[in-house]
Amino acid sequence: MKLSLYIAKRYLFAKKSRNAINIISAVSVAGVAVGTMALIIILSVFNGLETMVSAIFNTFDPDLKIIAAEGKTFIADSSRLKLLAKVDGVSCFSLSLEENALLKYGDRQFIATIKGVDDNYVKVSGIDSSMWEGDFILRNEKGRQYAVPGIGVAQYLGLRVNFVNPLFIWLPRRTGSSAINSEDPFNKKFIYPSGIFEVEKEYDSKYVYIPIAFARELIEVEEGVTSVEIKFTGSTDPRIVQKNVTAIFGKGFIVQNRYEQQELFYKVMRSERLAIFFILTLILIIASFNIMGSLTMLIIEKERDIIILKSLGADNNLIRKIFIFEGWLISIIGAFAGIILGFLICWLQQTFGLVKLQSQSLIMDSYPVVMKLKDFVIVPGTVLLIGYFAAWYPVRFLTKKFLNKNG
Secondary structure (H helix, E strand, O other), X not given: OHHHHHHHHHHHHOOOOOHHHHHHHHXXXXXXXXXXXXXXXXXXXXXXXXXXXXXXXXXXXXXXXXXXXXXXOEEOOHHHHHHHHOOOOEEEEEEEEEEEEEEEEOOEEEEEEEXXXXXXXXXXOOHHHOEXXXXXOOEOOXXXXXXXXXXXXXXXXXXXXXXXXXXXXXXXXXXXXXXXXXXXXEEEEEEEEOEEEOOOHHHHOOEEEEEHHHHHHHHOOOOEEOEEEEEEOOOOOHHHHXXXXXXXXXXXXXXXXXXXXXXXXXXXXXXXXXXXXXXXXXXXXHHOHHHXXXXXXXXXXXXXXXXXXXXXXXXXXXXXXXXXXXXXXXXXXXXXXXXXXXXXXXXXXXHHOOOEOOOOOOOOOEOOXXXXXXXXXHHHHHHHHHHHXXXXXXXXXXXXXXXXXXX
């Protein structure tokens, strides 16, 4: 193997009689390097985007969420909640109640989702760290209740935190009225905003937080909740906690972890990542045809060397290994250069944020990049595998032809 590798290196770096062989070899190295670099960068960007969006979801999504298997609301049984509080790994939990409602502020109206939450909600989520204006206060020491809308809702309504103009919330009564007065079929209450949050456009334009007691009065549900949201302790096994919580609530409830709460998003992200990987791998395969061309021309040029090696006692296997190593060295050099370039570009993006996002965000203003070790293992492994087969076929075919021809 040492002899075949030594001769392959000599062939690769030595000047050829035909300059086209050197050019094609250089193009082959460049093609493999660019393909490898693109794979590293794209996979790192996907890692960054997944991390960024997960951080957005984590602001709203709890570690575990319990919802009813059927229907929209359910009664949070106190006996089950006591058992839930004793589960190892559960730090705290919060009750929430959601419903679509008509909001009115001044002359403007907007349909949004009101989310009634209890005092533990700030411990379960990180919403209080995402305030654009004011503070996340739903009830003060005197018992006065407040609302916290998203910035999208606030901008549409022209709402600001001033404690002068109230926010009116309208909801249909559960028992409609046939009176002439058109306002009778609706529950109508007003509340003052204490703050405005900003995380992500979809949430900012959808939610308004209010105290759960205020929401129950509007929705006319005395004890009902839409979900029970759970926060884990620092060190715990999420799967074990989910299993124990599921055992407490039984078949009538669905216990979702973070992945299951946004399952569609994560599946789409992974499908897109896999599709991009295969597309770039296909481009690498096409680029590997340059390796085939380079080896074909090299074998034709080195026909005399093959005859000399045969006369010196070299067997067919040694001769094939020389040219296979030649093709593989092209892939190795290209892969190594691509990894270095990919790492450098990702590091520059992480450090300086050279490529900016079009829309500003509280989380980051440039494209997120997260480099993972597994990508730096899978990508060169794929490149070298493609490079081996790109070298094996022409070597197998052409050396067989020449070796048979020369006995």
